[in-house]
Amino acid sequence: MISSHLKVGKLDIELRACMSKENFQVYPLIDKKKKGEKLTEKEIKWFIQSYTEKKIEDYQMSAMLMAMFIKGMDVAETAALTDAMLESGEQLKFPGKNVIDKHSTGGIGDKASFILAPIASAAGVKVPMIAGRGLGHTGGTVDKIEAIKGFNTALNLNTFQEKLNNEGLVLIGQTPDIAPADRLIYALRDVTATIDSIPLITASIMSKKLAEGANGIVFDIKTGTGAFMRSTKDARALGKSLIATSKRFKKKAVALITDMNQPLGNSVGHSNEIIESIETLKGNGPKDLTDLSIALAAHMIHLAGVEKTFEKAEKKALSMIESGKALEEFKKLIKSQGGDARVVDDYSLLPMAKVVTNVTAPKSGYIKMFQNDQIGLLLIELGGGRKSKADLIDHAVGFEFKKKIGDQVKKGDTIFEIHHHPHQKEIAEKIKSTFIKEVLAMSSSKVKTPKLILEKLS
Numbered sequence: 001m002i003s004s005h006l007k008v009g010k011l012d013i014e015l016r017a018c019m020s021k022e023n024f025q026v027y028p029l030i031d032k033k034k035k036g037e038k039l040t041e042k043e044i045k046w047f048i049q050s051y052t053e054k055k056i057e058d059y060q061m062s063a064m065l066m067a068m069f070i071k072g073m074d075v076a077e078t079a080a081l082t083d084a085m086l087e088s089g090e091q092l093k094f095p096g097k098n099v100i101d102k103h104s105t106g107g108i109g110d111k112a113s114f115i116l117a118p119i120a121s122a123a124g125v126k127v128p129m130i131a132g133r134g135l136g137h138t139g140g141t142v143d144k145i146e147a148i149k150g151f152n153t154a155l156n157l158n159t160f161q162e163k164l165n166n167e168g169l170v171l172i173g174q175t176p177d178i179a180p181a182d183r184l185i186y187a188l189r190d191v192t193a194t195i196d197s198i199p200l201i202t203a204s205i206m207s208k209k210l211a212e213g214a215n216g217i218v219f220d221i222k223t224g225t226g227a228f229m230r231s232t233k234d235a236r237a238l239g240k241s242l243i244a245t246s247k248r249f250k251k252k253a254v255a256l257i258t259d260m261n262q263p264l265g266n267s268v269g270h271s272n273e274i275i276e277s278i279e280t281l282k283g284n285g286p287k288d289l290t291d292l293s294i295a296l297a298a299h300m301i302h303l304a305g306v307e308k309t310f311e312k313a314e315k316k317a318l319s320m321i322e323s324g325k326a327l328e329e330f331k332k333l334i335k336s337q338g339g340d341a342r343v344v345d346d347y348s349l350l351p352m353a354k355v356v357t358n359v360t361a362p363k364s365g366y367i368k369m370f371q372n373d374q375i376g377l378l379l380i381e382l383g384g385g386r387k388s389k390a391d392l393i394d395h396a397v398g399f400e401f402k403k404k405i406g407d408q409v410k411k412g413d414t415i416f417e418i419h420h421h422p423h424q425k426e427i428a429e430k431i432k433s434t435f436i437k438e439v440l441a442m443s444s445s446k447v448k449t450p451k452l453i454l455e456k457l458s
């Protein structure tokens with residue numbers, strides 16, 4: 001059984017007792033933050049607890065979020081906010097230091113979790129993954145794995161714990177038991193233009209990651225046209241904030257800043273991305289996807305203490321692909337969560353769109369850049385993402401990139417494929433013209449292939 005507040009150390013009990021005696025007022029606290037003053041740990045915890053208990057109105061919380069957004073928060077305030085949101089729900093705890101998770105800030109074609117998690121698990125790391133669904137233009141890990149018939153991502157936390165202990169690898173969606181304060185606050189941020197704040201993003205991500213009970217976290221912070229953090233400077237600031245907060249909670253952490261100016265790998269869309277992930281586990285994946293998955297898995301193996309050096313961990317990660325062990329681990333994960341593991345050898349078991357419309361190069365030259373967030377929005381147009389919360393995802397549709405940044409092309413070469421249904425011919429034509437006009441940029445002179453892993457923070 002999971003107890004709702006496992007972290008009941010002496011400090012926590014004292015703080016809670018103290019908080020219940022405190023007589024804070026909503027207005028002066030909003031005013032304090034608005035003037036740029038630092039809030040204390042007790043003030044932040046009182047505010048979040050009161051809001052979660054519906055004692056503070058949405059408009060007051062919105063005002064506080066905007067004040068936090070504009071005036072910023074230091075590491076101590078961010079940690080207090082993280083802790084307050086963490087304590088609003090269940091917290092899992094696993095013994096042993098080999099429980100390591102990974103978090104990606106999201107992008108286009110990001111399927112690395114399906115590759116790195118089986119690699120790390122095959123190497124002896126326990127991997128508890130609580131993943132998200134699509135957000136804005138970015139795709140979601142949970143939506144993608146559900147392309148596999150029967151795969152159940154809605155396990156309760158007891159089953160999640162059991163599976164982690166017995167199988168070493170488990171992948172579920174967000175549950176209402178984990179950090180419910182984040183869910184409430186996130187919904188407000190989404191409609192009050194307060195999403196892109198580094199302390200608020202940090203507290204939101206960290207409260208959920210800490211609740212999962214991992215002992216270490218590897219962060220993949222995306223930067224570029226397909227990322228939430230467009231500039232490397234902002235990605236670095238987020239990485240530093242996540243590492244500092246991890247440290248305060250005594251978690252080991254590494255962050256890689258990685259390029260998201262083009263999709264990761266060549267496939268976009270749910271079934272397409274599952275196939276590319278399986279091919280990568282079979283050793284036939286595109287170089288960028290393989291390299292990043294190996295690097296992230298190696299950091300997980302290293303943080304878990306399975307290997308003493310990163311170099312040895314990298315060799316081990318590679319050997320998990322070469323030996324077929326990682327692929328076996330992926331099959332085991334599918335079976336364990338009720339999915340049809342035959343897909344690994346038979347892709348026709350995945351929903352697949354039957355029609356392919358090619359987009360060809362309008363002139364000869366070099367691929368200079370892609371407006372990558374547009375790709376995510378075009379996938380939504382095709383039905384591969386949600387326009388509103390209740391929309392169902394079409395796993396069958398997607399895109400395939402035949403050329404990437406730096407590639408030389410001749411006029412008429414296929415750059416991009418649109419995989420769609422027969423009744424979607426008109427929309428495919430619209431996507432084709434948007435791709436040429438708004439997504440693709442070409443150059444007549446040579447273009448360098450972008451570096452994939454830009455920085456490492458630890």
Ligand code: URA
Nearest residue numbers: 195200201202204205
């Ligand atoms: N992902 C999260 O979980 N929270 C944020 O605030 C942004 C991205």
